[in-house]
Amino acid sequence: MTDIETLSSAAMQGRKTGSAGAELARQFIIQRYTQLQLKAFSQGYQQVFNYGFGDKKAGSNVLGYLRGCRYPEHYVVVTAHYDHLGKQGRKIFHGADDNGSGVAVMLALAAKLRQNCPVYSYIFLATDAEENGLYGSKAFVAAAPVPLSNIVLNLNLDMLGRPDRRGRLYLTGAKRYPQLIAALEPAFSKLQFLHHRGPGRMVRDNPRYDWLNASDHGPFHRAGVACLFFGGQEHPHYHTPDDTWQRIDKAFLDMAMQAVWHSVQWLEHQAPPTLQSPAA
Ligand SMILES: [Zn+2]
Structure with a gap:
């Protein structure tokens, strides 16, 4: 909650890419990575990139990693x-x-994983833009610091x-891991599994x-x-100035953290080929 409060504070001005507020957010995330003793790749914690056509715009990811003990050359990338959207007027x-x-849960996950050396190596990637x-x-x-073939998930x-109006959290991409669904389903009644259609774009349960x-x-x-995507769906304050830390539902956030942690515990027990298996 403290991390959410900091990232969404007025000082960070809505963290629009390229703004001073985004720079402050980056400095904060770097400070947290340093506290967590995450390792940096050769270019340091930041990955600066350009995007857009013509007048190129710049963004900067923040990434660090924990080295695994059993499969150190196999990486899980947590993103x-x-x-965010910055400001409109005042x-x-x-x-x-x-x-x-999501950033706060990622940081909490890094803190938990580093207590015991994880099986896999984990890259924590706070993305910009x-x-x-x-x-x-x-x-x-496009410019990953490790070969893409070494990324298992x-x-x-x-x-x-x-929560959305049905109180739900959504997990997309778990269809290829029926045992993961079986492990999560009894413990998380509010977790809804969405199945995307292989190489297509739409999710079966919600074609829009x-x-x-x-x-x-x-x-x-x-x-x-392979991907697993934990996400909430749109709520009335989505992309409005009212998406504030005071409106975070702590019980829901805690449930999300537990669901992410359960999933990570499950994948720590799988061999790399199981995770990498093609989308079902
Ligand atoms: Zn988002």
Whole structure:
């Protein structure tokens, strides 16, 4: 909650890509990575990239990793975008749920994983420029610090702090792992499993939902990396100045954290080929 409050504070001005507020958010995430003793790849914690046509715009991902003990050359990439919409006039779009919540859960996951050396290596990737076209995750996939074939899974976290009107949290991409669904289903009654249609775009349970463009897992999926996407769906304060930390549902956030942790515990017990198996 403290991390969500900091990321969505007025000082960070809605964390629009390229703004001073986004720079402050980056400095905060770097400080948290340092506290968590995450390792940096050769270029340091930041991955600067350009995007857009003509007048190129710049964004910057923040990434660090924990080295695994059993399969250190196999990586799980945990993604959560830290950018948001910035301001309109004097109104700040705080982006507490979208996506302070995902970044906070990612940091909490790093803190838990580092207590015992994990089986896999984990890259924690806070992406920039998600809101205007998933550019941070595209940049990572285009210039990953490890071979894409060594990435066994992308675990994407986006909007974990607010239930939709049915009180639900959604997990997309688990169809290839029936044992994971079996492990989660009894413990998480509010977790709804969505199944995307293989290489297609739509989710069977909600044909209007464009799964590949919904968040940062899309570029990973297109590059052939298996994905699990934990996300909330739109709520009345989605993409409004009212997405504030005071409106985060702590019980829901806690449930989301537990569901993510359960999933990670499950995947820590699987061999790399099980995770990498092609989408069902
Ligand atoms: Zn988002």
